[in-house]
Amino acid sequence: MNWDEFADWGGKIAARGAAYHKTLRERPVRSPVKPGEIIAQLPETPPEGGCDMAEILEDFERIVMPGLTHWQHPRFFAYFPANAAPPSMLAEFMVTTLAPQCMLWQTSPAAAEMEERMLDWLRLSIGLPEGFQGVIQDSASSATLAAVLVMRERALKWEGNVRGLSGGPTPRIYCSSGVHTSIDRAIWVAGIGQDNLIKIPAKPGDPNRALDTDALAAQIREDRANGLLPAGIIGATGGTSVGASDDIAALARIAGDEDLYLHVDAAWAGAAMICPEFRDLWDGVEQADSVVFNPHKWLGAQFDCSAHFIRDPDALRQTLAIRPEYLKTQTDGAFNDYSEWSVPLGRRFRALKLWFLIRSYGLSGLREMIRNHVTWSLALCNKLRGHSEIEITSEPILSLFSFRPKGWSDDAVLSLVEAINTDGRIYLTQTNLDGQIVIRFQAGSFGMEEADAEMAYLTILEMIRKTDAG
Structure with a gap:
């Protein structure tokens, strides 16, 4: 293919893409194909x-x-959004055509300096104080792994990378029982082991399902008394299942008292913090050592783009940086070489899509979208609550809540979920909450309108009537 043909086909593919998005509502949300x-x-x-x-x-x-399965569909209410707003797509098109490798400042100065500025824009947007610095990771899973590695090295006095974990004390990490499974994977990859990830149950009756901080403090004291090595705490803001959110201020007090590293996973919910009225959900976050959220979810940045904020970048670099001769440059130390802040050496130019996105919509446009989603989700929750056959099993946290038909068996609820998704008008997922299967609803699609929430209500009721309760 020559470059004239490339330009011709590029235009045709862009036109196809626009037509696809304009007709998404005519398509079933979930793919109907068989394995x-x-x-x-x-x-x-x-x-x-x-x-x-x-x-x-x-x-x-x-x-x-x-x-x-059409993740950009306006009635994609499953999992969490993986939005791709048009300006972000155009930025990715530019990055794909230019194809820079952004591992060092020298290999792409614009990428390094734009990343520094865009992360500071995001820091200001979500209300984190000055002193936090940011880096773009590929996903929250990678950011959490990096945080766990720092916890490990810090607890082992920076000797773990050299000596390994055998023969010495094994670090212990603490979190709530509602965290994302990426926490478990980070513990595996870091060599700490599942047995040393201590999951603290939620405090009884807590509306946010926050972990029991009294139980956490008692567990840390018990572990120290038994000669174990507490290393860090991972708090959640907007847990995957039903949005469980820990008391970050209380976790920060415990972390300070015990000299532990505190990481906050706000992968989905962190985007909502561009709206000041939602920030009480993570009060105390300014005291954390690191925080992650994904602009590639609710903010509309094309996947992948995860914002990882750190109070002490030197600790992260001390954990991850490695400098063979061929990576040394004459600008060492003058600018950030972000490959030293993440596990992979190679890096894409991810900051460009943030620049396009934020400049195109402005914070006001992004806030309006998020506020609409929260409002429409709450309204749907209240309509379902008013139906005699439906119970709300977890109250809305931002735009996420759960429900189930009253008196139905778990198998019947699963059959209902499958029937809804096979129908194709909307897409939902289930979770296990307090030992029973419930249905999650989460509003977050960039193209969603209020009428889509109404369609969800009508579809749910219709499919309940058509599905055997079992």
């Missing part, structure tokens, strides 16, 4: 010769499109 349908249409061996782009795109429409 094996896609791979059966793909040849078992690669072609020897090339073919025309027109043929490739025809096959794309025939094979790929039916097998996609």
Whole structure:
């Protein structure tokens, strides 16, 4: 393909993309294909010769499109959003065409300096105080892994990377029972082991399902008395299941008293902190050692883009930085080489999409979207609450709540979820809450309108009537 053909096909693909987004409401949210349908249409061996782009795109429409679940659909109410706002897509198109490698300041000065500025824009936007510095990670999972590695090294007096964990005390990490499973994976990868991730149950009756801080403090004291090595606490703001949010101020007091590192995982909910009225959900966050949230969720930045804020970047660099001769430059120390702040060496130019996105909508436009989602979700929750056959099983935390039909078995609830998703008008997921299966609703799609919440209400009621309670 020559560059004239590239320009021609680039324009055609952009036009197809716009048409796709304008007709999303006409498509089922979840892919209807059966397992094996896609791979059966793909040849078992690669072609020897090339073919025309027109043929490739025809096959794309025939094979790929039916097998996609439409994450940008305005009635995607499952999991959490993975939005891709149009300005962010254009930025990613630019980055893909330029294809810079941004591991050091020297390898892409604009990328390094824009990342520094964009993370400071985000810091100001969510109300974190001066003193926090930021880096873009690929996901909250990577940010949490980095935080756990810092906890480990700090507790081991910076000798873990050299000596390993065998033969010495094993660090212990504490969190709530409602955290994302990325915390478990970080513990595995860091070599700490599942047995040393201590999950503290929620405080009985707490509306936010925050972990019991008295139980946490008692567990830390008991572990120290038994010769174990407490290293850090991971707090949650907006847990994955039903939005559980810990008392961050109380966790910070315990972390300070016990000299532990405090990391706050706000992967989804952190975006809502651009609205000052929601910040009481993470009161005390300014005392944390690190915080992560994902602009690639609610803010509309194309995946992947995770904002990781650190009070002491030197601790992160001391944990992760490695400097072979071929990576040393004459600008060492003058600017941030962000590959020293993350596990991968190679880095994409992720800051550009934040620049495009924030300048295009402004904070006011992004705040309006988030406030609408919270309002529409609360209204839907209250409508379902008013229905005699439905119980609300967890109250809204921002735009997330859960419910289930009264008196139904878990199997019947799962059948209802499957029936709703097979119907195609909306997409929901289930979770296990207090030992029973409940249905999650989470509003967050960039293209959502109030009418989409009304469609969710009508669809839920209709499918309850059609589904056997079991």
